[in-house]
Amino acid sequence: MDTQLKFRVQHWLKNDPDPLMRAELQALIDAGDEQAITARFAGRLAFGTAGLRGVVGAGPTRMNRLVVQQTSAGLGAYLMAQVSDIATRGVVIGYDGRHDSQQFAEDAAGVLCGLGIKVYLTKKIAATPLVAFGVLHLGAAAGIVVTASHNPPQYNGYKVYWGNGAQIIPPHDSGIAACIEKAVNEQIKVTSLDDALTAGHLQILADDFYQAYRDGVHQSPVLQHQTAPEQVSLAYTAMHGVGNEMALDVLKDAGFTKVYSVAAQAQPDGDFPTVNFPNPEEKGAMDMVMAEAKKHNAMLACANDPDADRFAVAVRKSDGDYQMLTGDQVGVLFGHYLLTHAPDNQRFTCTTIVSSSLLSKVAASLEATCRTTLTGFKWLTNVGMTEQTDDNRFLFAYEEALGYTLGTMVWDKDGLSALVGFAQLTAELASQGQTIWDRLESIYQQHGFHLNSQVSIALKPTTPNIGAYLRDNPPQSIAGHKVVSTDDINLGKRLFADGGEEDISLPASDVLIYRLDNDARVIVRPSGTEPKIKCYYEVVETMNANDTLASAQLRAQANMDAFVNAHQASLPK
Incomplete structure (x- = not known):
């Protein structure tokens, strides 16, 4: 082990408050496993717009108590620089049911209280949407939820909300990350929870908080349609x-x-x-x-x-x-249902670029607005709250990965209110002698059967940069169908086949979207970190009077298979 690595390992062992993690690292040292030790110290677990998420273990590239304390010290320093009344407004902290989550939440609370920042800590496990709710309900400046959502058992994470109740977006993510880097080299004060309670810096969120949610x-208001x-x-x-x-x-x-x-x-x-x-x-x-x-x-x-922020349903x-049902099917059902009940001044919906285009068509048919954002709920809700107006208030947003937000109580995906909303939609249909399948079929009859598919393609290390290749060699057709328009999100431009162009108001991102003359669509997202790309496909199949959902699905699936095969064959190898 080289001298610099040895110094970093010893420094970590000295500062790590967790005896189990110290023992884990010491066992690697005793075994002489330099490869494993090097992996643990190859940088830091990156803090981004989703906060932290990683495997629990010893060292700076894993989730552990010291990483949580350093992250909380950096977050606290950033909040103190950004929010003048942070000490009194405070931070809400909740946690899920994973083995380390309560300890990590208490470490975060101890660090923030040590900085003189008020902390509202849930007294027990809390669904992620309760923390997002709590930020606005308590008027806090930020929120933290310790969760790894639906990742495997060995993972944990640390998600941050801003004072608007939504997940952080740039520039806060990079600002917090910079403060964490600084905190790593400073002594961190961790106040005991008992001392923080005595000093008035800590408030435990008890049953009345859960009752408020x-x-x-x-x-x-959007969950008042209680039909049988x-x-x-x-x-x-x-x-x-x-x-x-x-x-x-x-x-x-x-x-x-x-x-x-x-x-x-x-x-x-x-x-x-x-x-x-x-x-x-x-x-x-x-x-x-x-x-x-x-x-x-x-x-x-x-x-x-x-962590109860996503909702799934089988019918x-x-x-x-x-x-x-797919996330897109649930999203479109929600959009249609909510818009048919919404007042005239609440018809603003959002979805993401990789979700089905069907919601935008349903919204247009119901004289409503549908705004398309980059992937991720942080974009959906931040756009929803900043672009709504008094005459067109926010109603609903969804992403295809089973995330939905109904109304404005929680500015993040909320699987609990979605559960109630979907049950209410089902009840309304049942009272009319109909099912969810009947409603889906009527939407598809009007707008076409929309089928969406995602394919992740591993590339050889020698494969040329896909994004650069496609920009240098723009396809004129895909799978035998003419490309009508190309959205280059990096450029912020929509380029039409006839030479025209228009601006796209989305943050720059390495994404290309091709729309074809048969209403099909393919989205290409090259990976910036590994040799692979993600492709998102959509085909639209017109339903005729004799079609059933099953017959339309069969036809759409055959078209999808041919579309995917033809597109992938056209990519450089």
């Missing part, structure tokens, strides 16, 4: 996360009496013992809730991910089996 969902909730039956799983108690409460408040929770997945368990991967999008993750739904012949099988079909 529950009341907020019950009173939300007793007609709806649904199974629910918290997927070993934090959602179960609050989910059952908000459903009960909305009048839903036939709710069946999956007992084996109801309590928080950081090992996630009954799922291979605690993400509702993963194959098999919804098996237990669908089995519970089938046992009761329930209409819906619903899930939240472990009973005519044959009694259950089929998962």
